[in-house]
Amino acid sequence: MSHLTDSQLAKLKAALEQHKQEIEQHFKDNGEENSLIGDSLKMSTGELSSVDNHPADSGTETFERSRDLGINIALNDELAEIDAALQRMEDGTYGVCIVSKQNIPYERLEAIPHTAYAVEYSPERSNSGERPVEEQVMTPPPAGAGQGRQEQSGRFDDAGAWDSVEDYGSASSPVTPPGQDTGEGDS
Numbered sequence: 001m002s003h004l005t006d007s008q009l010a011k012l013k014a015a016l017e018q019h020k021q022e023i024e025q026h027f028k029d030n031g032e033e034n035s036l037i038g039d040s041l042k043m044s045t046g047e048l049s050s051v052d053n054h055p056a057d058s059g060t061e062t063f064e065r066s067r068d069l070g071i072n073i074a075l076n077d078e079l080a081e082i083d084a085a086l087q088r089m090e091d092g093t094y095g096v097c098i099v100s101k102q103n104i105p106y107e108r109l110e111a112i113p114h115t116a117y118a119v120e121y122s123p124e125r126s127n128s129g130e131r132p133v134e135e136q137v138m139t140p141p142p143a144g145a146g147q148g149r150q151e152q153s154g155r156f157d158d159a160g161a162w163d164s165v166e167d168y169g170s171a172s173s174p175v176t177p178p179g180q181d182t183g184e185g186d187s
Helices: 006-029 041-045 055-091 106-111 149-153 158-168
Strands: none
Touching: 006 055, 006 106
8 A cells, every 4th residue: 555645545435435325325225225126026016916017017127127136236246345445445455456466556546446456457357358259159241241231132121112012002002913914804
C-alpha cells in the first residue's frame, strides 16, 4: 500500500463503502436477495392459477425471474469482492496484485476499487487473444454469403417479394395464375 497516498486510500475506501451501501440497498429494496425467486411461480407472482394466463405470460415471468436471479448473483459476487477489498485495506495489502505482487496503478483502482489484480493478471483477460472453441467446429458460410447473396442465389428478397407474389393475385383482386388463360369460349 506504500504507493497510495492517504488521500487516495481514503477516496478509494469511500468509493468502496458507497458502492457496498448501494448494493445492500438494492437487496433491502427487493426483499433480501429476492427471497421469492426460489419459491414457485405461483407464490412469486401472487396468481392463484396460471391456467387463465396466456403461455407467454408464464414465459415472461420465467424470464424476469431468471434475469433477477442473474443480477442478484452478480451483485453478491461484487459485494464479496468489495468486502475482500475492505479487508485488504485493513490488512495493509490493498493495491497489491495477489498474483504478481506488483503495485496496482491508482488509475485502475480508481476505475475498479475492488480489484485485486493488475491488468495483466486479471481473470477476465485470461483468454485474451484466443478464439472461441466453437469456431473450430463451425462450417464456413456458403459462397456469396453476405451482401448480394440473395441476388446470386436466384431467390428474391423482402424488397422484391410483393412484385413476385402480386402476379398470383390478392384477397381483394383475384387474378388468373400465369399460364392458365381462360378462354371466353371454353365451356
